[in-house]
Amino acid sequence: MNQEKYPVTYGRNLLTTLTDSKENWLIVTDPVIWEKLKGQVKQDAIQLYFVTTMEKKVMEEEVKTLSGFTQVLGLGGGMAADAAKLWATAHQVPLYQMPTALSVNAFLCYKTAVRYDHVVKYEGDILPKEILIDFDILEQAPRHLNLSGVGDLLSCLTASYDWKINALITKSHAFDQRIYDETQEMLDLLAEYMGDIVQNKEPGLRFIVRAYKEIAEHSYRMRHTMWEDGSEHNVFMNLERITGRQFLHGQAVCLGVYFMSAFQDNQHERAVSLIQRSELDIRPQALQVTIDDIRQALLTLNQFVRDQHIRYSICNAKAVTAEWVEEILAKYQRDFPVG
Ligand SMILES: [Zn+2]
Structure with a gap:
């Protein structure tokens, strides 16, 4: 087994450190989580994408609507993690994952849960460059x-x-x-x-x-x-x-x-x-x-x-x-x- 496949960093206050370390982020998240955490992102060179669906047909078009970023961060629960995989795959850039709750294992799964007319299918193949586990954020997640x-x-x-x-x-x-x-x-x-x-x-x-x-x-x-x-x-x-x-x-x-x-x-x-x-x-x-x-x-x-x-x-x-x-x-x- 190659331990390098899923490099996990555990700690606190990781969002500021991570986003400060690079420019040109695409952050895939949702409005509620963003409102809660945006204060921790000091970096200006970011674009935001709020995920609302994982319907494959819709997402195939969505991933064409933004460009110019050099890495993607999935910030949220399962949908954000999975949508971030689609963006990183479509643009062939590195993927970072920071779950804000541990409700599903999507941030680690190499497959992506997409929906075809509401029925879930698991497909694709992408590994994150780094997974960041921030206990300040996770302990604040609804139990x-x-x-x-x-x-x-x-x-x-x-x-x-x-x-x-x-x-x-x-x-x-x-x-x-x-x-x-x-x-x-x-x-x-x-x-x-x-x-x-x-x-x-x-x-x-x-x-x-x-x-x-x-x-x-x-x-x-x-x-x-x-x-x-x-x-x-x-x-x-x-x-x-x-x-x-x-x-x-x-x-x-x-x-x-x-x-x-x-x-x-x-x-x-x-x-x-x-x-x-x-x-x-x-x-x-x-x-x-x-x-x-x-x-x-x-x-x-x-x-x-x-x-x-x-x-x-x-x-x-x-x-x-x-x-x-x-x-x-x-x-x-x-x-x-x-x-
Ligand atoms: Zn499951």
Whole structure:
């Protein structure tokens, strides 16, 4: 593994230092974050781009609207990080990432989450020149956003199992027992750090970044993200499709982990305990969906992955039955009671 692939700098007051070190920045962010952080940018030679969509067709035109910058900084959450990748790729300039919350691992992922008519697809291939983790900024982020980051760690519980199944059936995503074992260790550590994560404290935030980084390095080396992105993501994508809503990533992914760990018969109670301790609210009203929406998302899961040509996972290997759905929905409502 090449450690240089994802150089991460940890510290405080990093935004001023970074932007002072070079001229001609394109900063990809959003108006709320910019309002909060612009005082830390003393550099005049900057251009700003406020991201509003990741629809591929729209973004292909958007990236032509500005020029003359020599590097791009993604400053924000997942959308800013992903839009910054598109800008840096289109203009072939270095990419810097400074997440303002750890809600998703987009700032480390070499692929970009774009949407085609609202359905997410992961594509592209770009590495950041540097990732800056500023604890002053991250500790000020709304707690639920950093908590959401737990989703893309917990997803490894179900995704790594899907990976095992996938590797038995296809030749495209070679299985690696060592990485599988490391995933289990990461989940142990996640349990240990959960208290600090829930309190939005530096050791917890540092652990999330470290774990994201290890995941990203393996994924880059393996040239796939199978072991971090599996059936749990499929459940939430299907729920998005059915309801037309966009969810807080970690919340919806954890919901997917809840159901798919049971469907896989894979460490389900471990998943339940980690989700409960994370304080991520995965009850229907927190997601603003109904039990019936979730029921439909499960009942149509087999069909959804076929229609969307999503890579092979438990969703292809095993049929979802109405009987199982009712059983697990009853358990879900016991594990996460309303009110
Ligand atoms: Zn994810």
